[in-house]
Amino acid sequence: MATLRFNPLRIARPQRLLVSHSSSRPYTINSALRHALSTDDSVLLFGEDIAFGGVFRCSANLATDFGGDRVFNTPLCEQGIVGFAIGAAMSGFRPVAEIQFADYVYPAFDQLINEAAKARFRAGATNLHAGGLVVRMPAGAVGHGALYHSQSPEALFTHVPGLRVVIPRSPAQAKGLLLASIASNDPVLFLEPKILYRAAREHVPVEPYALPLSKAEVLRTGSDVTIVSYGTPLYACVDAARAAERDFGVGVEVIDLRTIYPWDRACVLDSVRKTGRAVVVHEAPVNAGVGAEVAATIQQEAFLNLEAPVQRVAGWSTHVGLVFEKFMMPDVVRIYDAIRKVTEY
Amino acid sequence: MSLRRSVRPLLRQCSLYHMPQTFPERIRLVLPAIQARAQSMPQKPGSDRVHFPGAVNSKFTTVMAFARPGDMPAMPTYRVMDQDGELVDKSRAQPDISDEEVLKIYKDMIVVSVMDPIMYQAQRQGRLSFYMVSAGEEGIAVGSASALDPADVVFAQYREAGVFQYRGFGLDGFMNQLFANRLDEGRGRNMPVHYGSAKLNIHTISSPLATQLPQAAGAAYALKLAHKLDPETNKERVVCCYFGEGAASEGDFHAALNVAATRSCPVIFFCRNNGFAISTPTLEQYRGDGIASRGVGYGIDTIRVDGNDVFAVREATAKARELALQGENRPVLVEAMSYRVAHHSTSDDSSKYREVREVESWKRRDNPIVRLRKWMEARGLWNEELEREEQTRVKKAVLEAFGRAEREKLPALRLMFEDVYEEVTEEQEQQIAALKDVLERYPAEYDVDGYERGKDGL
Ligand SMILES: Cc1ncc(C[n+]2csc(CCOP(=O)(O)OP(=O)(O)O)c2C)c(N)n1
Numbered sequence: 070m071a072t073l074r075f076n077p078l079r080i081a082r083p084q085r086l087l088v089s090h091s092s093s094r095p096y097t098i099n100s101a102l103r104h105a106l107s108t109d110d111s112v113l114l115f116g117e118d119i120a121f122g123g124v125f126r127c128s129a130n131l132a133t134d135f136g137g138d139r140v141f142n143t144p145l146c147e148q149g150i151v152g153f154a155i156g157a158a159m160s161g162f163r164p165v166a167e168i169q170f171a172d173y174v175y176p177a178f179d180q181l182i183n184e185a186a187k188a189r190f191r192a193g194a195t196n197l198h199a200g201g202l203v204v205r206m207p208a209g210a211v212g213h214g215a216l217y218h219s220q221s222p223e224a225l226f227t228h229v230p231g232l233r234v235v236i237p238r239s240p241a242q243a244k245g246l247l248l249a250s251i252a253s254n255d256p257v258l259f260l261e262p263k264i265l266y267r268a269a270r271e272h273v274p275v276e277p278y279a280l281p282l283s284k285a286e287v288l289r290t291g292s293d294v295t296i297v298s299y300g301t302p303l304y305a306c307v308d309a310a311r312a313a314e315r316d317f318g319v320g321v322e323v324i325d326l327r328t329i330y331p332w333d334r335a336c337v338l339d340s341v342r343k344t345g346r347a348v349v350v351h352e353a354p355v356n357a358g359v360g361a362e363v364a365a366t367i368q369q370e371a372f373l374n375l376e377a378p379v380q381r382v383a384g385w386s387t388h389v390g391l392v393f394e395k396f397m398m399p400d401v402v403r404i405y406d407a408i409r410k411v412t413e414y
Numbered sequence: 415m416s417l418r419r420s421v422r423p424l425l426r427q428c429s430l431y432h433m434p435q436t437f438p439e440r441i442r443l444v445l446p447a448i449q450a451r452a453q454s455m456p457q458k459p460g461s462d463r464v465h466f467p468g469a470v471n472s473k474f475t476t477v478m479a480f481a482r483p484g485d486m487p488a489m490p491t492y493r494v495m496d497q498d499g500e501l502v503d504k505s506r507a508q509p510d511i512s513d514e515e516v517l518k519i520y521k522d523m524i525v526v527s528v529m530d531p532i533m534y535q536a537q538r539q540g541r542l543s544f545y546m547v548s549a550g551e552e553g554i555a556v557g558s559a560s561a562l563d564p565a566d567v568v569f570a571q572y573r574e575a576g577v578f579q580y581r582g583f584g585l586d587g588f589m590n591q592l593f594a595n596r597l598d599e600g601r602g603r604n605m606p607v608h609y610g611s612a613k614l615n616i617h618t619i620s621s622p623l624a625t626q627l628p629q630a631a632g633a634a635y636a637l638k639l640a641h642k643l644d645p646e647t648n649k650e651r652v653v654c655c656y657f658g659e660g661a662a663s664e665g666d667f668h669a670a671l672n673v674a675a676t677r678s679c680p681v682i683f684f685c686r687n688n689g690f691a692i693s694t695p696t697l698e699q700y701r702g703d704g705i706a707s708r709g710v711g712y713g714i715d716t717i718r719v720d721g722n723d724v725f726a727v728r729e730a731t732a733k734a735r736e737l738a739l740q741g742e743n744r745p746v747l748v749e750a751m752s753y754r755v756a757h758h759s760t761s762d763d764s765s766k767y768r769e770v771r772e773v774e775s776w777k778r779r780d781n782p783i784v785r786l787r788k789w790m791e792a793r794g795l796w797n798e799e800l801e802r803e804e805q806t807r808v809k810k811a812v813l814e815a816f817g818r819a820e821r822e823k824l825p826a827l828r829l830m831f832e833d834v835y836e837e838v839t840e841e842q843e844q845q846i847a848a849l850k851d852v853l854e855r856y857p858a859e860y861d862v863d864g865y866e867r868g869k870d871g872l
Pocket residue numbers: 117145147169173573621622623657658659660661662686688690691692754758
């Protein structure tokens with residue numbers, strides 16, 4: 070067994086996936102918000118501690134530059150924030166509401182699931198829907214967040230038709246996907262992996278651009294194994310793919326879903342029909358996670374192409390305990406091992 | 415009848431719709447309750463006031479006047495001693511408290527105020543992952559804890575280290591939790607400062623804000639019922655539930671006060687109003703008269719106290735406890751005012767949203783520890799030398815406990831999976847085996863030495 074030459078316990082650095090290494094600041098969320106606020110008067114930005122720049126500095130200077138009518142602090146109440154945003158969206162505005170941590174979105178669950186997601190369907194021909202609503206929230210683990218600053222709740226929302234669930238992997242992706250989300254006429258949950266805010270540098274074009282929703286991206290091509298993932302674990306996926314290629318000469322294709330629901334089934338199925346092997350990777354617990362949906366779709370639609378059972382590398386079926394976090398999250402070793410499993414099956 | 419059955423057979427079979435009693439029977443069962451309510455509030459002809467349930471005893475008026483909060487005086491703030499540690503009301507008696515108890519309160523505040531900067535710095539040096547100080551609010555926590563019975567149940571938010579200290583959590587208790595080591599009762603799972611102790615009747619702190627408030631109402635109801643059912647075994651107890659003025663904006667706050675009032679729960683809702691929720695000043699948090707004014711709206715006995723005045727906090731809490739247990743029991747709301755002089759947490763830099771000058775001026779102006787010290791010095795209970803000794807002693811004790819806790823092993827890896835359910839599930843067992851398998855096949859990739867029994871601890 071070859072020894073790996075990486076330390077799985079560190080979080081892979083985002084720039085490894087990138088072509089260009091220019092030195093723009095990481096605050097691309099900020100630049101996307103700035104662009105949206107300056108080009109469309111109906112865009113609003115609010116949430117807890119937004120006005121001074123937000124706890125992750127995503128809204129730095131925006132209250133000063135666009136005024137307190139459009140960029141403002143709300144009282145500390147997530148159900149209020151989201152309900153308020155839905156009301157504004159139903160009245161023709163494009164509110165971008167921030168939930169301070171994805172772990173704190175649950176008080177707003179009713180508003181999201183019974184209201185935002187169902188508004189269009191319920192209102193029918195009246196056409197009074199909640200499109201234009203974007204709910205941003207930092208998600209995922211960074212190493213020391215424990216139970217309530219580490220969660221990846223996306224599967225709770227991908228279960229709900231009517232919501233679009235988007236998770237960008239990098240600053241440049243975040244900018245394009247956030248602008249597309251704000252422009253979308255469907256309510257969007259925009260989960261920002263916290264690793265985005267730490268990414269030291271990435272070439273992020275200054276000019277605005279939109280990346281398509283519900284379109285996956287093939288990050289690297291390969292003919293033997295398909296890895297499907299999104300957000301933070303993609304960096305570990307690419308590292309593991311490289312190591313596996315080196316150690317056992319397999320070609321590993323890595324796909325970033327980018328939009329988790331409604332998702333790009335065609336892209337994933339085309340890839341698996343070619344490679345015959347699939348590994349799905351995410352931080353959230355494996356039980357009833359996104360991996361279950363992807364794996365079930367693959368076995369239903371590409372059964373005859375499969376050379377091995379679809380593997381899921383994900384969080385274990387437990388909560389994120391402070392000192393256990395590094396054993397909880399999918400890391401390079403576990404992904405590498407899963408690639409080996411499907412190859413040697 | 416037969417037509418109905420043929421039209422909706424499924425509905426009639428469905429157990430959800432199956433009524434155990436016939437309709438008139440059910441009416442007969444609930445009727446007495448309805449009658450009792452109606453009888454207590456008869457709408458007499460020609461009455462000068464509303465007698466409906468819903469607004470009892472409201473007079474009719476021909477003057478159309480909106481109640482305007484701005485026209486009402488703000489609720490007063492209860493004080494016992496002023497900034498110089500002297501009685502505000504010279505005609506009243508000195509606080510009814512033994513020297514021994516005053517010294518305990520003072521020393522417990524000192525412990526928190528000595529531990530805080532040490533742990534704050536330790537976080538800055540990367541030796542623990544997070545910390546929150548209580549600066550300026552030591553009096554609220556220690557003062558209120560001193561008025562409770564040790565058996566009273568506490569739900570805290572996170573800035574109440576003083577409650578744990580007063581009840582005897584001990585420096586080792588704090589340090590083991592902060593370093594999340596194998597001796598931590600939270601089993602290394604929680605972020606620092608999320609203490610808990612069954613022995614001390616304090617529930618483990620949970621980060622999501624305000625969730626503890628309706629739980630406190632339910633817990634208080636349980637205490638009340640347990641006492642009613644078996645007064646011999648279960649003595650009367652209250653629940654004391656702490657929360658910030660920011661957390662009071664959550665829906666759970668309103669849910670809690672309302673259900674506690676309607677079910678007459680013996681719970682003290684204890685708000686720490688420190689002027690900020692991270693960066694958000696109270697002006698952007700609410701427009702009413704603080705949190706206290708809301709208690710009145712829910713029909714709850716309410717008082718506002720000066721949080722820098724330990725005696726005021728203590729007396730108000732003692733009275734609140736007494737009220738809570740009177741008669742059929744009831745909730746009480748206490749709002750203690752004390753400016754947050756420190757950063758929100760180690761993740762926060764408050765100079766980004768408030769003037770450092772402003773903070774400095776608050777710090778100079780008032781402090782619960784200094785106030786009590788002045789009162790004690792005037793009574794010959796304390797002096798400069800005792801202060802120096804105490805500071806040195808506590809600092810040494812904190813550092814010793816710090817060292818012990820930091821050297822301890824982390825909890826065994828299996829604890830990562832335990833306590834999700836009462837028993838580890840079959841699926842989890844498979845995951846434990848899978849993790850162990852990875853650790854064994856890639857030993858160079860994982861460092862498990864810090865954990866109790868290494869990979870065998872799985
Ligand atoms: C439901 C929820 N939303 C947001 C947060 C993030 N958060 C943690 S502390 C805090 C401010 C709380 O302020 P306050 O209740 O006034 O207490 P203080 O920190 O002033 O003691 C916020 C917004 C959280 N922990 N839980």
